[in-house]
Amino acid sequence: MAVMENSGLFSDLQMPRKEVWAVGGGKGGTGKSFLAANLAIALTKMGKGVLLVDADLGCANLHTCLGVSPRTTLSDFVQGKIKNIENVLTRTEIPNLALISGAQDYLEIANPKHSQKMRLIRQIHELNFEYIILDLGAGTSFTNLDFFLSADTGILSVIPEPTSIENVYRFIKSAFYRRFKKIARDPEVKEIITLAMDEKNERGIRTPHDLIDQVAALNEKAGQKLKEAVYTFAPKIVVNQVRSKDDMTLGFSMRSSCGKYFGIKVDYVGYVEYDDHVWQATKKKRPLLLEFPYSNAARCLERTVSNLIKNEELKLNSIVNQ
Amino acid sequence: MKRFSDQNYYEILEIPYRATWGEIQKAYELAKKTYGTDSIASYSLFDPEDRDLIFKKIEEAYQTLIDQEKKRKYDEDLAKTVNEVAQNISAAQETASDPLPDEATLSGEITGKTLKGMRERQGVSLQEIADRTRINITYLFCIEEDNFRALPAEVYLRSYIYQYAKMLHWDSKRVLEGYLKTYQRWQKEKAPPT
Numbered sequence: 174m175a176v177m178e179n180s181g182l183f184s185d186l187q188m189p190r191k192e193v194w195a196v197g198g199g200k201g202g203t204g205k206s207f208l209a210a211n212l213a214i215a216l217t218k219m220g221k222g223v224l225l226v227d228a229d230l231g232c233a234n235l236h237t238c239l240g241v242s243p244r245t246t247l248s249d250f251v252q253g254k255i256k257n258i259e260n261v262l263t264r265t266e267i268p269n270l271a272l273i274s275g276a277q278d279y280l281e282i283a284n285p286k287h288s289q290k291m292r293l294i295r296q297i298h299e300l301n302f303e304y305i306i307l308d309l310g311a312g313t314s315f316t317n318l319d320f321f322l323s324a325d326t327g328i329l330s331v332i333p334e335p336t337s338i339e340n341v342y343r344f345i346k347s348a349f350y351r352r353f354k355k356i357a358r359d360p361e362v363k364e365i366i367t368l369a370m371d372e373k374n375e376r377g378i379r380t381p382h383d384l385i386d387q388v389a390a391l392n393e394k395a396g397q398k399l400k401e402a403v404y405t406f407a408p409k410i411v412v413n414q415v416r417s418k419d420d421m422t423l424g425f426s427m428r429s430s431c432g433k434y435f436g437i438k439v440d441y442v443g444y445v446e447y448d449d450h451v452w453q454a455t456k457k458k459r460p461l462l463l464e465f466p467y468s469n470a471a472r473c474l475e476r477t478v479s480n481l482i483k484n485e486e487l488k489l490n491s492i493v494n495q
Numbered sequence: 496m497k498r499f500s501d502q503n504y505y506e507i508l509e510i511p512y513r514a515t516w517g518e519i520q521k522a523y524e525l526a527k528k529t530y531g532t533d534s535i536a537s538y539s540l541f542d543p544e545d546r547d548l549i550f551k552k553i554e555e556a557y558q559t560l561i562d563q564e565k566k567r568k569y570d571e572d573l574a575k576t577v578n579e580v581a582q583n584i585s586a587a588q589e590t591a592s593d594p595l596p597d598e599a600t601l602s603g604e605i606t607g608k609t610l611k612g613m614r615e616r617q618g619v620s621l622q623e624i625a626d627r628t629r630i631n632i633t634y635l636f637c638i639e640e641d642n643f644r645a646l647p648a649e650v651y652l653r654s655y656i657y658q659y660a661k662m663l664h665w666d667s668k669r670v671l672e673g674y675l676k677t678y679q680r681w682q683k684e685k686a687p688p689t
Contacts, residue, residue: 407633423535425529489521
């Protein structure tokens with residue numbers, strides 16, 4: 174490593190240094206903003222320069238989690254009042270952490286035009302930070318899905334409840350099929366994909382496997398492309414509000430189900446224990462990692478960040494043997 | 496990407512081919528929990544018949560793999576099937592695919608497609624390699640697809656190819672040299688020297 178730093182021999186062989194993470198998951202109240210804010214802070218504690226973006230265009234409240242009141246927000250940018258996205262950055266009291274606050278005032282901003290949205294995503298990606306973390310809103314709107322798909326790492330926040338799990342699967346399915354649709358060129362293939370989104374479709378497509386088979390029968394090359402897309406779509410799961418060992422292993426069960434149903438590899442990167450400190454910190458409008466850095470939940474978050482950075486996942490052994 | 500109905504016992508239990516008794520046991524416990532009737536993790540993706548089917552297959556897989564004698568027999572059969580498939584593929588390739596250009600054969604180039612064929616013949620999944628080497632599966636996939644554009648810088652690529660070959664018990668040095676030849680030819684073609 175020392176050689177690499179000193180000699181500059183490999184200076185032209187650098188890996189991309191910027192990483193964009195998106196935190197989504199469908200349902201509201203599953204800890205997306207909590208997770209995004211605390212993952213960001215954990216990264217700054219490791220000395221990384223981090224930008225946190227409140228991409229919840231309809232119901233932004235990340236600034237409250239951080240206890241700041243921003244003067245400018247994304248709506249100023251989307252509406253064109255501010256031309257350069259750098260001027261929307263808000264400093265926070267946390268060293269190395271900047272915030273782009275979401276729109277709070279204009280409701281129509283929640284559904285920006287496609288071109289506006291793509292411009293927004295592009296400009297955010299061009300900002301110069303080591304880590305950019307996007308906190309997505311609830312639901313499977315195209316805006317949420319496009320933000321999610323734009324990220325290098327998609328993180329899904331889930332709590333151990335049937336409704337939350339159902340929504341995460343729905344989110345994965347929507348994101349997955351949207352990705353397929355963006356890849357497909359053939360209008361007939363696009364049509365099949367649209368059809369497949371409806372679970373009771375007339376072609377009898379029940380799973381992504383069925384879809385790929387039907388696409389491949391129509392257009393072999395397109396089928397191959399979709400297959401490749403399956404291999405490269407690998408969201409991460411974080412289970413929040415964990416109260417039992419069964420809750421802890423939920424991530425493994427979800428990983429298995431996604432593998433068998435979608436054919437994708439989902440990484441289970443961490444869980445966060447249910448902890449009263451989270452509730453106390455939230456009431457104080459303070460991020461958990463600053464208010465209670467030694468709490469159980471904070472330790473869980475730090476472990477999760479470490480797994481995300483190293484591209485590792487939890488091991489079944491580490492939980493079963495506890 | 497395989498349908499669960501096409502998965503072999505190892506894939507059904509999501510364990511490596513060299514899994515220990517303990518690993519099989521734990522994987523079985525988890526699988527039962529995941530696809531049991533009370534599970535909250537699988538009901539919304541699979542209908543009850545599918546869950547029953549998966550559950551049955553899990554039971555079958557477990558009963559076979561924990562029994563040493565049954566496991567030995569199953570592994571033998573599996574190896575046979577893998578070999579047959581591999582032979583069919585290579586036979587089909589010999590008749591159907593274009594012959595390699597002479598120059599490429601002589602210069603000892605190895606392409607990702609060749610690596611993929613060899614790997615598949617050994618019955619090792621790309622996922623297994625990704626899990627063991629900790630190399631991002633996207634990169635492994637791009638290596639096998641000769642998608643040079645998407646590959647990381649050469650220093651990293653070298654290490655990836657080396658680990659990949661090593662995991663499959665191949666001559667890592669030769670594989671690396673061969674693949675780099677292909678890679679470097681692509682680089683030259685991409686940007687001709689001025």
